[in-house]
Amino acid sequence: MLKIENLHVSYGGIRALRGISLEVPDGKIVTLIGANGAGKSTMLRTITGLVKAESGSIRWNDHELLGQPTDRIIGTGIAMCPEGRRVFADLTVLENLKIGAYLRKDRAGIQEDLQSVYDLFPRLKERVWQMAGTLSGGEQQMLTVGRALMSRPQLLLLDEPSLGLAPLVVQDIFSIIKKINKQGTTLLLIEQNANMALRTADLAYVLETGNITMFGTGADLLADEKVKEAYLGKHKN
């Protein structure tokens, strides 16, 4: 269970998060939706230690993550797919996947997980020797997800996995997200595509200019008039 309490973060002189509290229960898909610049990415970057917080607490199982270096945080069973498909362009697909397992020493387990990533993304298996930079946008996104899974994470943080992808590929990605969750991984998903995110998630938070303004199940928020108006592009008649 990830439990964030009263988190304050300033980023480039802007108060990006202003006292956020939220929970990600084990085995669930939790989504954080909000407009551009609401602080969604900052949230994930703070959890993984890429951004330093001013105050608050981030508890993950028995660990306090705040103030820990990124490699230590990753070592506690958290993985993150950064925004914008940041594959290592001049490493091969296989190397990208192997580097996802950088902290692991169990060779047999790594091979096993490599197989299950191939099962999840057969396309990657066809292209293991290709440089990651030569993949299409959708394939690169699949590679970042596969790479994150290679660390066998308990908690997977996804930053805008649908960004800039064709609608069909977006559907693929979301069905894979559900599959990953069924296999036992907890997910915290950040999305601008609120419609897809709310359909997929068990629990959802709405983030507006650094504050949580709404909380509920995915279905609740999907039906909420204010959410519909602001994030789903449906106006009241």
Added chain:
Amino acid sequence: MARILPYLLGGISVGGQYALIAIGYTMVYGILRLINFAHGDIFTAAGFFMVYAAASLPIYVSVAVVILLTIFMGVLVERVAYKPLRSAPRMSVMISAIGMSYLLQNVMWYITGGLAKRYPIIPWISNSVTILGYTTKRVTIITPFLTLILVVALVILIQKTKIGMAMRAASRDFETAQLMGIKIDNVISFTFVVGSALAAVGSLLYFSNYATVTPVVGAMPGLKAFVAAVFGGIGSIPGAVLGGFIIGISETLTKGAGLTTFSDAVTFALLIIILVVKPTGLFGEKPTQKV
């Protein structure tokens, strides 16, 4: 042919020495996007380490001690002058590098009193050999082979090992590399270890050709190795090696043509030409756009 052979051999040899130093420049640039101006002074310091080590230790023990001390020094420079500036603007780190270079030079002046120190003779590699009727020190013949062996070992290290993979990943994207659990500081330290070790080997080979070391004698080969790295395309290891050989050979051939006065000028003219024709150098990476 018989007349240019000695110059060609000498050029290949000094080129190999430039290449070994140039790799240190290019690797640090590859990962930190920083020109480590202190690298040439670390090369000189390795020369003095040999002078002082050989004064009290057996010669082959001294060689090992020199390599270890040079590695220690390279890593120390990184810790003191670059690591605290990790998130500072690149210009600040560069100024720090220039400052570090002058600091090392002046410390060497202070310790040696500016006097030339006699460089010890390393048996075997300093012995004379005759090849194709031309007599030279054995180091001339060994250098290109040793350089190539070390370069091949380095390429294997970078392409086939886990730390090599981490280096390649970090040189592209620090943040994402950290998200894989890679400790960036360790990867950077390792880069300085490799670069300094190669500079130490380069220094042992280079100074074997000379009788003495002074605090400024390393400045020119350091600068030429830097030119070699830029010529080959800074950030590229094959580029640095090829650049080293090209600079070394063209320099000695100029001398062979009786134009010794202009040999340095030719080196820098080559640099200007390549920068005009191909600003990224022979194997330089295209500037990547972040989308």
